[in-house]
Amino acid sequence: MKVLGLDTATSGCSAAVWDGTAGQDDGARVTVRRSPPMARGQAEVLVPLAQEVLADAGAGFADLDRIAVTVGPGAFTGLRIALAAARGIAVARDLPVIGITSFDAIAHGVPVAERAGRFLLVAVDSRRAEPFLQLYDAALAPVGDPAMPDPAAIPGWLDGLYPSGPLLLAGDAAAVLAPLLAGRGDLALASGDGLPDAAVVAALGAVRPTGLPVDPFYLRPPDVTLPKTGGPKTAEPKTAAAKPGSKAVPGGAAA
Secondary structure, eight states, X not given: OEEEEEEOSSSOOEEEEEEEETTEXXXXXXXXXXXXXXXXXXXXXXXXXXHHHHHHTTOOGGGOSEEEEEEESSXXXXXXXXXXXXXXXXXXXXXXXXXXEHHHHHHHHSOHHHHTTOEEEEEEOOSSSSOEEEEEOTTOOEEEEEEOOOGGGHXXXXXXXXXXXXXXXXXTTHHHHGGGGTTSSSEEEOSSOOOOOHHHHHHHHHHSOSSSOOOOOBSSOOSOOOOSSSSOOOOOOOBOOOOTTOBOOOSSOOO
16 A cells, blocks of 8 residues: 655644554655655645655555545644645545544654653644644554644643643644743653654555545634635634633544
8 A cells, every 4th residue: 555645734844654564663665755844835745755756765646545634733734735735636546545633643743752641731822812722642642632722822732631640742843842841840741853754644544434524623713814805705714612621622623
């Protein structure tokens, strides 16, 4: 099975080809191409990256079995770039698309040795004061719902899910989150840049079921104002809005 993984959900931009047998990581070949972190410009970079990674893997779009893509949460414009590319390739080649949340992509990208025996809190930069948060247990099963609490409410929110015990922070907002949780006794930061990796996205896409909706996953409404008149009308994105300190449920996200 060959899976093309794409990510532009945050400030990263990456593409990868996973080539192996579904459910068997041993022997799988992964070819990755990543650009430096960028605030904008992923639209111009992503497709050439995908073409390069396919060429390096000795494959073409016609050789793919499925496409996996991050669906968010993340930057409104960024996550839609990879989604649009994935859907376009999928339509042209009649391929299934599998959506992977940014939370899952980051969590599964943390080395096993680092997260052994620890709960994992993934924090994604929301471009606001409140980060996007998801807690996982040591087996990477989600604990509670994703949330976007006010920074002052984060310690209490976390205490309600995991009052004490070893905790590892991951994600591109982990370093900002750490001082807020300094009172916890066993706290550590995961290595790496905390961005989703298309290699992880592709590997997860190889084992996730097909046929589920692949929609943008938002924890708050996007910072976009549509014109009241003129221009084509577009459907509003599915949103799981979170009030400060509250929980939120993904709306239409495949994970």
